[in-house]
Amino acid sequence: MDVQQLRCFLAVAEELHFGRAAERLHLTPSPVSRAVRELERELGAELFVRRYHQVELTAGGTALVGRVRDILRQLDGLKEALDEASGTRVVRxxxxxxxxxxxxDRFLLVAEERFPAHQIAATMAPSAELLPALERGELDAALVHLPLDRSDLDALVVARYRFSAAMRADDPLATASELRLRDLTHRTLTVGPPSPQPLAMNRLHRRLRDAGITSFHEMPGHDAVMLASHVRLSHGLTLTLDPRNGGSARVFDDPAFAVVPLRDDLEFLLGVAWCRSRAGQDEVVRGLIQAVRQEWAAGTLTL
Known part of the structure; x- marks a missing residue:
């Protein structure tokens, strides 16, 4: 067996879906399926029960998950061990x-100030890719959307989103000083796909449905320009942060659009996450988390 077979097995075991596992590994489903089949053949046991659009771990597969995760964590830690021995430990x-x-930027500044003699390497990616990287030991900490559903990860909430409704400037709701979710129940709401952080996004979508919103248009990706174009052409609505927060929300800082605050709290959280077991063993991870706690000791931001 080889490392790639183990990585493919663990990805499928965590995602319970060959397509999502392949996406996470930046592969197509075929080589992932082939690697898992080869591993099963070498071990002489089925690791998954495969059904139409459904994958489940067998008892044997379940027994291997923890051990394979530990093996990969140790392998991924080899370079880190060399960096520490040579005094060139990179904070990731x-x-x-x-x-x-x-x-x-604030998170990066915390890391730079805590470890001024170390190189700080930053990775930008969807939360769904960052969380497995934390478990594999490829990252020391990451700013992700919450909640988490991984037993070895812990997190500190650093920000809470306050959403607004974005629409065309000539929309009937554009002149309101604020809106409630109930004001949107007769409209189609454009939303992004759940893939960047399924747990957080699905919880948000469920909250919207519970508020009585039943008509949704799901975009294929989180492209802010495409989202704004769809809202403009369809005379639709979407959720956004205040454009003054910058980033993708700035696309609605345009006279063609109106952005009206929502009174309802949708409980969408941003936090710094880390691997609990590594925090107990790795001085860099432990120091980084201590610095994050000190930085946000006054409480969470409201965005």
């Missing part, structure tokens, strides 16, 4: 590409 942090730039 990540951030969701959908968070406001000012929050990511």
């Amino acid at each position: 942090v990540g951030g969701t590409h959908l968070c406001p730039p000012a929050v990511m």
Whole structure:
């Protein structure tokens, strides 16, 4: 067996979906399926029960998940061990590409001030890619959307989103000083796909449905320009942060659009996450988390 087979097995075990596992590994499903089949053949046991659009771990597969995760974590830690021995330990942090730039900049500054003699390497990616990287030991900490559903990860909430409704400037709701979710129940709401952080996005979508919004148009990706174009052409609505937060929300800082604050709290959170077991063993991870706690000791930001 080889490392790639183990990585493919663990990705499928965590995603329970060959397509999502392949996407996470930046591969197509065929080589992932082939690697898992080869591993099963070498071990002489089925690791997954494969059904139409459904994958489940067998008892044997379940027994291997923890051990394979530990093996990969140790392998991925070899370079880190060499860096530490040579005094060139790189502090590796990540951030969701959908968070406001000012929050990511603040997180990076915390890391730079805590470790002034170390190189800080930053990775921007969807939360769904950053979380497995934390588990594999490829990142020391990451700014991600919450909540988490991974037993070895912990997080500190650093920001809470306050959403607004974005629409055309000539929309009937554009003159309101604020809106409630109930004001949107007769409209179609354009939303992004859940893929960047399924747990957080699905919870948001469920909150919207619970408020009585039943008509949704799901965009294929989180492209802010395409989103704004769809809202403009369809006379639709979408959710956004205040454009003053920067980032993708700035696309609605345009006279063609109106951005009206929502009174309802949708409980969408941003936090710094880390691997709990590494925080107990790695001085860099432990020091980084201590610095994050000190930086946000006064409480969470409201964006």
